[in-house]
Amino acid sequence: MCLTTTMGLQCPTLLHHAAILGLITLLCHETLEQEHCGCMEKYPPSSVNLSVSQQTTTIIDIVNGRAEFHCDVSMKSSYTDNPIVYWYKHCPNSFTGKTVFSGKSASVEYINRANQTVHEIQEHSNLRRRRFTLEIFQLNVNDSGDYFCVIKIRTRHGAYAGCGGGTRLEVFETLELEHCVCMEITPPSSVNLSVSQPTTTTTAIVNGRAEFHCDVSMKSSYTDNHIVDIADDPIVYWYKHCPNSFTRKTVFSGKSASEEYINRANQTVHEIQEHSNLRRRRFTLEIFQLNLNDSGDYFCVIKIRTSQGTYADCGGGTRLEVVDQFTEETTTISSSNIKDKASTFKPTPISPFLVFIGFILGLAGVIALISIFRGLLLIIKNWKLDPYHKNQAAINTPRTCPAFQMSSEEGIYSDVIMRPRMSR
Known part of the structure; x- marks a missing residue:
């Protein structure tokens, strides 16, 4: 019987007992990989024709996701109708191995979140082939690891078993x-x-x-x-x-x-x-x-x-x-x-008549603006008055020639100055 363990501190003690008993071969590894795992079960004779295959791949998922593991079993139907299937996390022949599912029920750690289904794949003559699928729900990071199926059967010659090669599961918080x-x-x-x-x-x-x-x-x-x-x-x-x-x-x-x-x-x-x-x-x-x-x-x-x-x-x-x-x-x-x-994108065609009308309106607008601007300049120029006449700006008086206006003003003022004062 082959026993594999990763418990490095216990290796010397276990190795000592193994040497004394001469019954156990102990293999110690720094890390436990799929290739280190061997089937410790008693394999049936060739007449039973038992074959167990499991996809030796890596599947990934995220936290709270779902994972599936498949195990295909083929054997002669005359030996047993209902083989017992065990699912383990980590190597079945290691002390760190955990039972996930056995027979028809999940272990305590996986209860209410693990289930197994069976599908008939092929039945040819007396050779029967089935697919056992383990489903694990509500995944967490601790579910990462290698999962193995072990098939156990009973015949009139005794009890035998076969093991799958293991499928690796990696669970991540986010999938990159x-x-x-x-x-x-x-x-x-x-x-x-x-x-x-x-x-x-x-x-x-x-x-x-x-x-x-x-x-x-x-x-x-x-x-x-x-x-x-x-x-x-x-x-x-x-x-x-x-x-x-x-x-x-x-x-x-x-x-x-x-x-x-x-x-x-x-x-x-x-x-x-x-x-x-x-x-x-x-x-x-x-x-x-x-x-x-x-x-x-x-x-x-x-x-x-x-x-x-x-x-x-x-x-x-x-x-x-x-x-x-x-x-x-x-x-x-x-x-x-x-x-x-x-x-x-397709531009909308524009009528030439609309273009002409737009040009005329734009030209008329420019001419109107120029006229308004010139009118404002003339008004400002003509209404710029002398400070003495600010009070007369609001009176509409007829415009006179500047020269005539100056002479009239001088006559008025001179007349006032030169007029003799009358005495009583």
Whole structure:
């Protein structure tokens, strides 16, 4: 029996007892990884034909999210109809292992937030295949770790078990682009598949339009003692949020949009370069009539089929931020929206008669302003009076020649001065 532990302080003591008993092999590691975990159960003979497979990938999610773990079990149906399934967090053969689900009930720590479902996948002859799915809700950061399934069966020859390879879960407070990893099976180097996606942030306005680009290059055929053809049309999937998270949403798959994005999402393909047997294409996803809920990270996943199997690769993700155009914070919009507005703008034609009328009215207005200005200058000039006559300014007196007026005034004053004073 193999026993693995990370309790470094207890290793010398346990190793001493293991050496004395000669029954236990102890392995101590600084950190416990999936490859360190071995199945400590008694594996059944080949006649039972028990097979247990579990996706050995990393899945991510956010706090208060949801995670799923799958365990596929195939065996001869004549041995047992109801195998018992155990789910463990951390290695099943480690002292740090925690029971998450056993049989039909969750452990105390996971009660009311863990559930298991069973689906019949295939039943061929006497070979039965089932998928056991563990669901954990209301995730928290402490739920991060490796989860293993252990299948136990009973036969007339005894009790046996098989173990899955483990699935890693990482829970984050917020999900960033760097947390996302591709969980697909990448092709061998001979296929030379390369997927690139700009890891930038695109800003658009409500009811606007956004574009996402995914460049794919691959060999149309390759030689390895024989020619293997790759499908001419790789299948492209577009996801909102990380492809390896349970919060992801399918936006576009193959040649059709999902139900949520129907009639407002489209994909186009452009041939960029074809050199020898290397073919390069650009897949462009367009989303129209944007709303605030469309904000998020968008990823492309390219899947191809070869004679050796099905492979895939993922883009790095492009972030979209949709903002309300009426908020003060909105100072920029995407270049695509600018192009759309420029292409759809059509000036209204103006009648030549209206242009002529506008010109005449403008000229008449200028002439009227000049006349009013000249009249004001004349009034100011003519009514600028001598200080002695300020009191007479309001009296409408006939205007006389200045010379005649001066002589008249002198006559009046001289007459007053020279007139002899009369005595009684």
